Amino acid sequence: MKNTRSLNILRQAEILMPGGVNSPVRAFKSVGLSPLIIKKAHESKIYDVDENEYIDYVMSYGPMLLGHGDARVIKAISDTAKNGFGFGATTETEVELAGLVNKYFPSMEMIRLVNSGTEAVMSAIRLARGFTKRDKIIKFEGCYHGHSDSMLVKAGSGALTTSIPSSAGIPVNSSLDTLVAVYNDLETVKDLFLNHKREVAAVIIEPVAANMGVVLPKDGFLEGLMDLCHENDSLIIFDEVITGFRVSHSGAQGLFGLKPDITCLGKIIGGGLPIGAFGGRRDIMEYLSPIGPVYQAGTLSGNPICVAAGIATIKAIEEDDAVSKANEASQYLIKNLKDEIKGFDDKITMNGIASLLTIFFKGRDVNNFRDVMKSDAILFKKFFGIMLNEGIFIAPSQYEAMFLSSKHSKHDIDKTVLAIKKAIKEVLC
Ligand SMILES: *Cc1c(COP(=O)(O)O)cnc(C)c1O
Numbered sequence: 001m002k003n004t005r006s007l008n009i010l011r012q013a014e015i016l017m018p019g020g021v022n023s024p025v026r027a028f029k030s031v032g033l034s035p036l037i038i039k040k041a042h043e044s045k046i047y048d049v050d051e052n053e054y055i056d057y058v059m060s061y062g063p064m065l066l067g068h069g070d071a072r073v074i075k076a077i078s079d080t081a082k083n084g085f086g087f088g089a090t091t092e093t094e095v096e097l098a099g100l101v102n103k104y105f106p107s108m109e110m111i112r113l114v115n116s117g118t119e120a121v122m123s124a125i126r127l128a129r130g131f132t133k134r135d136k137i138i139k140f141e142g143c144y145h146g147h148s149d150s151m152l153v154k155a156g157s158g159a160l161t162t163s164i165p166s167s168a169g170i171p172v173n174s175s176l177d178t179l180v181a182v183y184n185d186l187e188t189v190k191d192l193f194l195n196h197k198r199e200v201a202a203v204i205i206e207p208v209a210a211n212m213g214v215v216l217p218k219d220g221f222l223e224g225l226m227d228l229c230h231e232n233d234s235l236i237i238f239d240e241v242i243t244g245f246r247v248s249h250s251g252a253q254g255l256f257g258l259k260p261d262i263t264c265l266g267k268i269i270g271g272g273l274p275i276g277a278f279g280g281r282r283d284i285m286e287y288l289s290p291i292g293p294v295y296q297a298g299t300l301s302g303n304p305i306c307v308a309a310g311i312a313t314i315k316a317i318e319e320d321d322a323v324s325k326a327n328e329a330s331q332y333l334i335k336n337l338k339d340e341i342k343g344f345d346d347k348i349t350m351n352g353i354a355s356l357l358t359i360f361f362k363g364r365d366v367n368n369f370r371d372v373m374k375s376d377a378i379l380f381k382k383f384f385g386i387m388l389n390e391g392i393f394i395a396p397s398q399y400e401a402m403f404l405s406s407k408h409s410k411h412d413i414d415k416t417v418l419a420i421k422k423a424i425k426e427v428l429c
Contacts, residue, residue, distance in 0.1 A: 002050040003034065003350065004050065006050050025061075031380075033396070036048045039120060043407035044056060044401070046058075054392060054393035055412045055415065055416060056393050057395070058394065059404075060267075061403070062242050063270060063272045065317060066271070066320070066407065067405040067406060067407025068272075070313070073316065076309060077305055079308070083304075085282065086206070086304060087236035091306045094113060094304075096311055097113070098113070100311060101269065104245070105265075106278055107250065107260055108263050109251060109281055112278055112288060114273070116276045117146050117264065119269065120264040120278040121241075123296045124237050124280075125150060125151075126286060127187055127287060128202035129201045131284050132202070132234065134198070134234075135201060136177050136200045137179070138180075138200055138204070139144060139181070140206075141154065141370075142212030143239070144211070145264075149170045150178050151164075152166045153165060163178055168203065175218050179192045182370070184222045184368050185368065186228065188387060192393045197232075201234060201259075202234055202237075203234060203236040204237040205225065205238065207240065207243060207256065208239050208353055211378075212372045212399050214351040214352060216367075235262060235284070236260045237260060237264065240263055245269065245317060247355075248354070249318075259282070262281070273305065282319075320353065322405075323406075327355055329405070329406070329409075329412075332410065332413050333357065337417055338350075344424065348361060348363070348424070349364060349366045355405070356404075358400070361376040362376065377398060390415075390423070
């Protein structure tokens with residue numbers, strides 16, 4: 001595989017940008033390879049600056065459910081741009097996007113648009129604290145909710161009640177208000193509620209976890225969690241930044257028939273452009289400024305070009321039934337892989353739902369972060385390298401999902417299955 005141009009750009013990038021990237025996972029550190037420098041992408045394919053072609057299962061880490069470069073979205077972006085890039089005042093299209101979100105997420109009775117998933121979560125948490133007049137938040141080990149201080153927290157060793165920052169630069173004090181529970185383990189949540197009676201503003205969760213690899217909620221787990229929240233007068237926040245418009249049109253809450261108090265969205269609702277949204281019960285949302293006491297703002301919030309891309313994406317998803325198409329692609333992949341990995345039950349676990357999939361290099365069940373951490377990083381590293389050589393781009397980390405799109409063809413998947421088969425044989429045998 002040619003890589004002269006990529007290596008040249010990488011050298012300059014590493015001088016000018018920390019790690020040569022604007023988001024850490026892109027540096028390929030955990031797989032020890034030099035990162036891809038991308039030139040363009042089309043439908044299910046992505047191309048680096050050396051003209052190498054890959055079938056893309058990263059899909060910008062989720063937004064591209066329609067595949068890359070959907071003509072309807074391109075048209076919406078260019079038509080909108082002709083009329084100006086931003087105004088600092090409300091546009092009709094913001095109301096239209098809020099209406100579309102509300103149509104699919106009726107639990108989001110009122111909506112505020114922001115610029116990223118991180119911002120959506122950060123603001124939702126402030127809102128929950130303002131509304132309940134409590135400070136503590138419960139999150140789950142291995143769930144990712146963006147990079148705001150209070151969400152970059154891990155369980156300390158020893159007692160479940162201590163948490164510590166998972167990044168330098170975060171005041172220890174800001175981590176003390178975030179309590180960490182174990183995914184799929186209601187007992188750990190009960191303990192936290194017991195130890196912090198009437199102190200917990202909200203519990204935040206990825207209703208399908210996709211940032212420690214894909215980990216599915218066990219039957220009854222989310223329902224039990226919501227009951228615990230109600231019993232304790234705490235709010236439940238669903239972070240559906242990945243799952244929204246993917247695991248169903250109405251996200252995980254639609255799929256499982258649940259109604260959270262607050263929901264965070266991002267990724268797909270911008271169709272690849274930067275956006276985020278949070279929304280929920282009207283009485284809670286009315287706590288937001290300018291009508292309530294919880295301050296939140298954004299110069300570029302509701303940016304007309306991002307909003308146009310979002311509207312066009314959601315409409316195109318409706319028109320194509322893209323959720324089902326991506327699901328079918330995923331099902332076809334899983335069906336064909338199952339036979340290939342039959343003999344490796346003790347070494348590989350495949351977790352998948354809808355168009356999300358992770359192959360863990362760990363035998364049998366993967367139900368929480370502790371299970372995930374038992375997967376074999378060295379095997380994953382080898383696996384990733386072989387896949388890339390075969391022209392398949394998956395995220396360079398065991399802790400990410402494969403994202404399928406409505407544009408992944410049978411032909412793409414047949415090629416992918418052959419590559420996975422080859423990679424697994426080489427890695428495990
Ligand atoms: C990606 C993601 C975020 C953060 O969104 P950004 O746009 O990267 O800030 C938050 N929560 C979940 C579940 C995500 O997958």
